[in-house]
Amino acid sequence: MNAFLALIARELKLAFRAGGEAMVLVLFFVMVGVIVPFAIGPDRPMLTKLSPGIVWIAAFLSTLLGLDRLFRADDEDGSLTLLRFSVLPLEAIVFGKLVAHWLVTAVPLLLATPILALLLSMSFEQWGRTALALLIGTPALTAFGAIGAAVTVGLRRGGLVAPVLILPLAIPVMIFGVGMMDPMTGGGATLFLLALSLVVTAFSPFAAALALRTAGE
Amino acid sequence: MSVSAVKQPNWFSRLAHPGQFLSWSRYFIWPLAILTVISFAAGLYFSFFASPEDYQMGDMVRVMYIHVPNAWLSMLVYGVMTSAALGSLVWRHPLADVTNKAAAPLGAVFTAITLFTGSLWGRPTWGTFWEWDGRMTSELVLLFIYLGIIALWRAFDDQSKAGRIVAIVTLVGAINIPIIHFSVEWWNTLHQGATVFTSSGPRMPGSMLVALFTMLFAFTFLYALLQIVRMRTEILRRRAETMRRQAALKGVSA
Numbered sequence: 001m002n003a004f005l006a007l008i009a010r011e012l013k014l015a016f017r018a019g020g021e022a023m024v025l026v027l028f029f030v031m032v033g034v035i036v037p038f039a040i041g042p043d044r045p046m047l048t049k050l051s052p053g054i055v056w057i058a059a060f061l062s063t064l065l066g067l068d069r070l071f072r073a074d075d076e077d078g079s080l081t082l083l084r085f086s087v088l089p090l091e092a093i094v095f096g097k098l099v100a101h102w103l104v105t106a107v108p109l110l111l112a113t114p115i116l117a118l119l120l121s122m123s124f125e126q127w128g129r130t131a132l133a134l135l136i137g138t139p140a141l142t143a144f145g146a147i148g149a150a151v152t153v154g155l156r157r158g159g160l161v162a163p164v165l166i167l168p169l170a171i172p173v174m175i176f177g178v179g180m181m182d183p184m185t186g187g188g189a190t191l192f193l194l195a196l197s198l199v200v201t202a203f204s205p206f207a208a209a210l211a212l213r214t215a216g217e
Numbered sequence: 218m219s220v221s222a223v224k225q226p227n228w229f230s231r232l233a234h235p236g237q238f239l240s241w242s243r244y245f246i247w248p249l250a251i252l253t254v255i256s257f258a259a260g261l262y263f264s265f266f267a268s269p270e271d272y273q274m275g276d277m278v279r280v281m282y283i284h285v286p287n288a289w290l291s292m293l294v295y296g297v298m299t300s301a302a303l304g305s306l307v308w309r310h311p312l313a314d315v316t317n318k319a320a321a322p323l324g325a326v327f328t329a330i331t332l333f334t335g336s337l338w339g340r341p342t343w344g345t346f347w348e349w350d351g352r353m354t355s356e357l358v359l360l361f362i363y364l365g366i367i368a369l370w371r372a373f374d375d376q377s378k379a380g381r382i383v384a385i386v387t388l389v390g391a392i393n394i395p396i397i398h399f400s401v402e403w404w405n406t407l408h409q410g411a412t413v414f415t416s417s418g419p420r421m422p423g424s425m426l427v428a429l430f431t432m433l434f435a436f437t438f439l440y441a442l443l444q445i446v447r448m449r450t451e452i453l454r455r456r457a458e459t460m461r462r463q464a465a466l467k468g469v470s471a
Contacts, residue, residue, distance in 0.1 A: 147389055151369070151382050161365070161372045165386060168361040169393045172400035179404065192403070196396070207389055210306075214381045 003088050004096050011100030021069060025062050026108045032058035033116040044121045051120035052130045052181045056174055058116070059109055059134055063141045064163040066105045070097060070149040071212065080153075084216060090209040098146050098205065106138035129181055133193065137177040140197040143204035144170045150208035154215040172196055233312045235452050242445050249442040256435035263428035280338040282428055286436035287331040291359060294324030294440065298366075299391040302384035312448075314380025315455075317387060318370055319447035323440060325363035331356055351402035358397050362390045376455065 015022055036054045037047060047054075074080040083093050110131055117127035147169075148162035155161065173196060179189030231237055264282035271278035298320045304313030335353060336346040347353070366383055373379030 147386075151386055152372070154378070155372050157372060161368050164361075164368055165365040168358045168365065168397070169390065171358060172393075172396050175400045175404040188403075192400070203392075207385055211382055211385050214378065214385070217378070 007096040008100045015104040022104050022108050025066050025105055026112045029058050029062040029109050032061055047120045051122045055116055055130050056177055067145045067149050067162050070101055071153045075153045091205045094205040094208045102142045110134055133177040133180040136193045136197055137173050140173045140200045143200040146204050146208045150211040235312055253438040253442055260431035260435045263431050268424045268428040274342050277341050280334050282432040284334040286433045287327045290440050291328040291331050294320050298387050302387040305380050305384035315448050315451045319451055321366045323443055328360040351405040354401045355398040
């Protein structure tokens with residue numbers, strides 16, 4: 001457990017002290033939300049109607065954008081090889097990195113949702129539901145992303161492959177996440193999204209660790 | 218009592234050895250090709266001349282004889298790829314990698330034909346090329362998964378490593394496809410009440426069934442044929458690659 005917490009602490013330190021990528025991701029997230037009114041016009045009722053979807057698309061894109069930093073830097077400087085021979089099994093290490101990655105990339109997005117809510121003229125209730133949906137759904141996005149990142153870690157070319165692989169797989173997250181907006185079916189969607197998030201988070205460290213082992217051979 | 222240190226390979230691993238595969242699969246190509254041609258000739262005859270028009274759709278119903286077999290193959294090919302992926306991961310078998318690599322573009326093409334014929338069929342019967350119907354949407358997502366797998370194959374320099382990595386993605390996709398299908402159906406019923414498919418309870422006359430099943434077999438034979446030919450090509454391509462490397466190595470050391 002100590003080693004696990006130490007790993008998360010290391011990841012958080014790295015994220016906050018070097019590069020400031022969390023800030024850049026938040027910026028990207030807000031900017032995607034901001035360009036949509038330029039594309040479809042500043043009609044407030046329409047924006048209100050579309051805003052949950054826009055926020056989800058922005059979250060999707062920024063999660064995919066942040067994918068690459070999950071394993072690549074560690075693979076390039078050799079710390080991934082070291083981690084593979086640490087006391088923790090590789091699956092636990094992947095899970096730790098996943099948790100840290102979620103804290104660094106998804107939580108700032110959640111904190112930035114009020115800005116988008118204001119800009120896209122969301123109602124307070126809409127914002128609450130969207131934030132809740134993102135809170136439940138982003139672990140699944142991160143977990144799917146971990147598989148994509150692990151699978152493409154050894155590739156010198158093809159940084160674009162991971163998002164293209166992951167996007168179709170993550171469609172259910174989007175469906176249930178946006179489905180939570182509907183007052184009629186929202187309850188069911190919430191449960192489905194919770195279930196999906198749990199299953200994918202439990203499952204993906206194994207798939208990602210297998211891919212990392214294969215890539216490291 | 219002496220115990221042999223070398224485990225005797227069973228019949229399956231003997232057959233699945235790439236070299237063995239090259240020698241025995243040769244005898245399947247021509248019979249399969251002839252079978253494919255015959256069944257296509259029969260199937261096309263049945264579907265164009267020996268089957269009735271639909272009382273509502275008229276001649277358009279004949280699209281079904283292309284559409285349904287391709288839809289069936291789009292799923293069968295993913296099944297083949299999934300079992301090959303198990304072979305790659307559990308036994309690390311090179312032939313399983315080759316199976317996956319050979320199948321992915323075929324599956325993508327069958328899926329694309331399904332979508333294409335489906336939209337041609339949809340235009341006169343439902344009045345639209347595309348509807349966000351549950352089945353159509355999952356078929357589209359399946360196409361994207363196939364294309365992603367092809368892109369992943371192409372991104373790797375080292376094909377033996379690519380085999381196992383792609384196998385992982387294939388398995389993840391196999392687990393996910395039912396979830397995607399379920400979520401899309403759920404989403405679709407959320408947005409529009411009645412789907413197009415539930416309204417038609419097709420009771421086909423026998424001649425249509427005959428045509429449909431003949432075409433089903435024809436396309437499956439075609440798939441088997443293309444699969445074997447593509448696997449042979451891939452094995453030979455890998456051999457040529459190895460020979461080229463050895464030649465280059467000799468050139469360096471000489």
